[in-house]
Amino acid sequence: MRRICRAPGRGTFRRWSRFFHCRFEGESICMYHRLQSPSQFHHLWIVLAIISAILLASCSTTPTTGAPTPVGTHMSPPTPPPHPAATSAPLPTPTSPSIARTIFLILMENHNWSDIKNSPSAPYINNTLLPMASYAEQYYNPPGIHPSEPNYLWLEAGTNFGIFNDAPPSANHQKTTHHLTTLLDRAHISWKSYQEGISGAVCPLTNNGLYAPKHNPMVFFDDVTSTNVPNSAYCIAHVRPFPELATDLQKHTVARYNFITPNVCDDMHDTCAPLNDSVKQGDTWLAQHLPPILNSQAYKDGGIVFITWDEGEGGDGPIGMIVLSPDAKGAGYSNTIHYTHSSTLRTLQEIFGVTPLLGGATTAIDLRDLFKTFP
Known part of the structure; x- marks a missing residue:
């Protein structure tokens, strides 16, 4: 040693x-x-x-954050926060869409759901659409909102602006930019309103034949019509004749959001020859014009078709909501959740990821229960 x-x-x-x-x-x-x-x-x-x-000081010194972990040392991952409990309260405000969907919202007129479901006048709806769709048994127009026009405005802005009549845009136009299609425009999301019975040469601000502006909510907003200007370029570019939809589908140029209104015979509003049965008129129109949408690539790629009615007859409904989509639960699934037009508006905003939530959409429950994948 x-x-x-x-x-x-x-x-x-x-x-x-x-x-x-x-x-x-x-x-x-x-x-x-x-x-x-x-x-x-x-x-x-x-x-x-x-x-x-x-020695004690050196042993008790705490390593600084970010110091390398010694070889052979195993660190447990941080415990994630618990998931919030399920609730029926409105979901958080959306910030971005999950995928790029194409939406078709078709508005029919003035019938309660009891007039439609199981009606012999609606064989296409009952025998073809409902077995493949999801649908709501308790969908209503907003409480006390009548006649047609304020309900269309509600679907666009979440409010009727105090309007309870069907006066033209010259009387009921709105200066606000706080409505859905302007939010879409700001987010660079394309939109069109397809109206049956218009020429496409002017902004359709007045009644013309079987076309009624009260069924076309976009033309009540000054930022769409350049304040009631018939030759507004922006309006003319976005409010188009319904037959152009078929061409846009074929060319794969269809907009992301498509608001569709048949004329007053085909939307079940009036009783017209030759059928003289308003429900059958609308059912026949859907049987003719819905298949091109359902067969389109835009629909197959996660598209959604919403079909509803503007208002109930003799009350607020229920008026029904039919949802067709590859991502809907489908197979005839239905629920009895209480919905209104605010639910549809909120659903559209969540799908497109545009904020702020508008009017009644702020507190409404969305339509996600009708889907297997949402948004």
């Missing part, structure tokens, strides 16, 4: 160092030879106290 201790007579520091060398080298006998007086023991205890303090 190597000998480190030297003869007495050296300085105290040297004796201490030799003592520790001896301890580390295994020669504990050196302690006996070098520490033979009380003063030497006193010095030793001072040194031991200092060294102990240094």
Whole structure:
């Protein structure tokens, strides 16, 4: 064993160092030879106290955040926060859409759901659409909102602006930009209103044949019509004759949001020859014009068709809501959740990810229960 201790007579520091060398080298006998007086023991205890303090400080130092984990050390991942409990309260405000969907909203007129479901006048709806669709048994127009026009405005803005009549845009136009299609425009999401019975040469602000502007909510907003200007380029570009939809579907140029209104015979509003049955007129129109939408690539790629009625007859409904989509629950699924037009508006905003939520959409429950994948 190597000998480190030297003869007495050296300085105290040297004796201490030799003592520790001896301890580390295994020669504990050196302690006996070098520490033979009380003063030497006193010095030793001072040194031991200092060294102990240094060692304790170094051992208790907390590593700084971001220091590398020693090899072989396993760190448990942080415990994730618990999921919030399920609730029927409105969901958080959307910030972005999950996927790029194409939406078709078709508005029919003035019938309660009891007039439609199981009606012999609606064989296409009952025998073809409902077995493949999801639908709501308790869908209503907003409470006390009549006649037609304020309900159309509600679907666009979440409010009727205090309007309870069917006056033209010249009387009921709105300066606000707080409505759905302007939110879509700002988000660079394309939209069109397809109206049966218009020429497409002008902004359709007045009644013309079987076309009624009260069924076309976009033309009541000044930022769409340049404040009731018939030759508004923006309006003409976005409010188009319904037959153009078929061409847009074929050319894959259809907009992301498509608001569709048949004329007043085909939307079940009036009783017209030759059928003289308003429900059958609308059912026949759907049987003719819905298949091109359902067979389109836009629909197959996660598109959604919503079919509803503007208002109930003799009350607020229920008026029914039919949802067709590859991502709907379908197969005739139905529910009895209480919905209104605010639910549809909220659903549209959530699908497109546009905010703020408008009017009644703020507190409405959306239509997600009718879907297997939403939005």
